[in-house]
Amino acid sequence: MQLRPLFIMTSLMLASCSTVGPNYQRSDQAVINQKNANAAFSGGHGAGFINAPVPNDWWKLYQDPALNDLVQQALAANTDIRIAAARLAKAESNLDYTDASRRPKTSVEASPQYARFSAEELLIPTEGKPLPNSFVYGLGASISYQVDLFGQITRAVEAASADVGAAQAAQDATRITVVAETTKAYLESCAAGHEIEVAKKTLELQSRSTTLTQRLFSAGRGTSIDTTRSSGQEDQIRASFPLLYGQKRLSLYRLAVLTGRPPAEFPKSVENCSHEPELKSPIPIGDGMAMLKRRPDVRRAEFELHAATAEIGVLTADLYPKVTLGASLGSVGLISHLLDADTVKFSLGPLISWQFPDRTRIKLRIRGAEADQQAAYAKFDGVVLNALRETESVLEIYARDIERLALLKNAQTKAEKSAKDSENLFKYGRQSYLPVLDANRILISTEQAVAQAEGKISADQVNIFLALGGGWE
Numbered sequence: 017m018q019l020r021p022l023f024i025m026t027s028l029m030l031a032s033c034s035t036v037g038p039n040y041q042r043s044d045q046a047v048i049n050q051k052n053a054n055a056a057f058s059g060g061h062g063a064g065f066i067n068a069p070v071p072n073d074w075w076k077l078y079q080d081p082a083l084n085d086l087v088q089q090a091l092a093a094n095t096d097i098r099i100a101a102a103r104l105a106k107a108e109s110n111l112d113y114t115d116a117s118r119r120p121k122t123s124v125e126a127s128p129q130y131a132r133f134s135a136e137e138l139l140i141p142t143e144g145k146p147l148p149n150s151f152v153y154g155l156g157a158s159i160s161y162q163v164d165l166f167g168q169i170t171r172a173v174e175a176a177s178a179d180v181g182a183a184q185a186a187q188d189a190t191r192i193t194v195v196a197e198t199t200k201a202y203l204e205s206c207a208a209g210h211e212i213e214v215a216k217k218t219l220e221l222q223s224r225s226t227t228l229t230q231r232l233f234s235a236g237r238g239t240s241i242d243t244t245r246s247s248g249q250e251d252q253i254r255a256s257f258p259l260l261y262g263q264k265r266l267s268l269y270r271l272a273v274l275t276g277r278p279p280a281e282f283p284k285s286v287e288n289c290s291h292e293p294e295l296k297s298p299i300p301i302g303d304g305m306a307m308l309k310r311r312p313d314v315r316r317a318e319f320e321l322h323a324a325t326a327e328i329g330v331l332t333a334d335l336y337p338k339v340t341l342g343a344s345l346g347s348v349g350l351i352s353h354l355l356d357a358d359t360v361k362f363s364l365g366p367l368i369s370w371q372f373p374d375r376t377r378i379k380l381r382i383r384g385a386e387a388d389q390q391a392a393y394a395k396f397d398g399v400v401l402n403a404l405r406e407t408e409s410v411l412e413i414y415a416r417d418i419e420r421l422a423l424l425k426n427a428q429t430k431a432e433k434s435a436k437d438s439e440n441l442f443k444y445g446r447q448s449y450l451p452v453l454d455a456n457r458i459l460i461s462t463e464q465a466v467a468q469a470e471g472k473i474s475a476d477q478v479n480i481f482l483a484l485g486g487g488w489e
Contacts, residue, residue, distance in 0.1 A: 035167025037329020093276025156346030168333030207471030310485030
C-alpha cells in the first residue's frame, strides 16, 4: 500500500507525455514549392538539350573507358571524399549517442578502503575519543531511465537525425564535385593535346611557307621582307607550345591529386590524349523539380532547417520538469559484516527536477533558436534560388557556345579557301607574298579559336551536369 501513491503519480506523468516545440514541415511559401521553380528550364529548349532524366553515371555518356577508370579511382581514393565520409561517420555516432538516452542507464561501483570516520560528522558522541580505524566497503548498483515527458529526447534524436542527413548530403556534394573535377581535368588535358596538334599542323604549314619564300628569294622572284615575315610568324606559332604543354601538364597534375596520388604519378595513359571525347547525343536535363530533388546542397540546407526546428523543441522542454525513474541496491559497512542484513540499502522511485526559477534565461535561448531557424529557412530559400540560377546560367552559356563554335567552323572553312587561293595567286606571280602571310595568319588564328571553343564546350558540359546535381539521387 505504501508504494501505491508512487505508482499513481508515475502513471499520470507517463500518460501526459507530449512532444513540445514545432513539428518540421516544408512551408507552402518556400521557394522550392513555387510553380516556376519546378517547371522546365527556360534555357533548355535548344538543340543541344533533351527533357529526359539525368543518368547517375553521366560521365559514361562520353563512352571513354579511360575517363571511367579515372572516375572510379577518384571515388575510391580522393581525400575530400574520405574527409566527407569521416564527417558522416561522426554524425552517425552522435545520433547513436543521442538515441542511447532512450535506454536505461546502469552503473555498478565498489569501494573497499581502510578508513577512520569522523565521530562529529556522524553525530556519534565519543567524549573526544576518535572512532577506531576500520576496513570498510561500499557496493552498489543502480538503474535509471529518463521519462521523455515532454519529448526533449525525441527532439534531440530528431535534430541528430537531420544532422546525419545533412552530412550525407554533404558527402554526396563532395562526390559529385570530385567526379566533375576529375572529368573536367581529363577533358582539359585532352583539349590541350588537341590544341598542341593544331599548333603542330599550323607550324608545318607556316614552315612550308617559309621554305617557299626562301626559294623564291634565291630565284630572284621574292624579297627578303617576305622571308623575314614568314619566319617571324613561324616563331610566333612556336611560342604557343610552352603554354600549351604547361596547361596539359597542370591538368595531369590535377588528375593525379584528384585520384589520391602525388602529382608526379599522373596517369601516363592520358598524357598522349590529343582530342577530347564528345557527347554523341543531346544533354538530358530534366526539369526544375527533378534538379532540386537531386541537388545535394538543397537537401543539406533543408536538413539543416529541420535540425534547427527540432532544436527549438529541445530547448522548450527545459521549461518543464524532468522525471527520471530509478532503482538502486547497495551494501555499506564493515568488511567483517559484508552483506549482512543491516548493511543492505535500496531505493526506488522517480526523481523530479525543474529549473523553474531559470525560465527567463531558457526563454531567451528559445528566442535565439527561433532566430537560427529563420536564418536556416532563409538559407534554404537562397540555396534553391542559387541552384536555379546556376542551372539556367550554364544552359545559356552552353547554347551560346554551340552557336559560336558553328560560326567559327564556318569562318575556318572560308579561311582555308582564302589561304589556298592566296597561295595559288602568289605561285603564278599575280600578287606578292604579303597577302599569303595575312591569309595564313587568319587561318591559324581561326583554327586555334575552333580548338579552344571545342574545349570550352567540353567544360560547359561538365558544368551542366554539376549544376543539375547529376551523380547520385
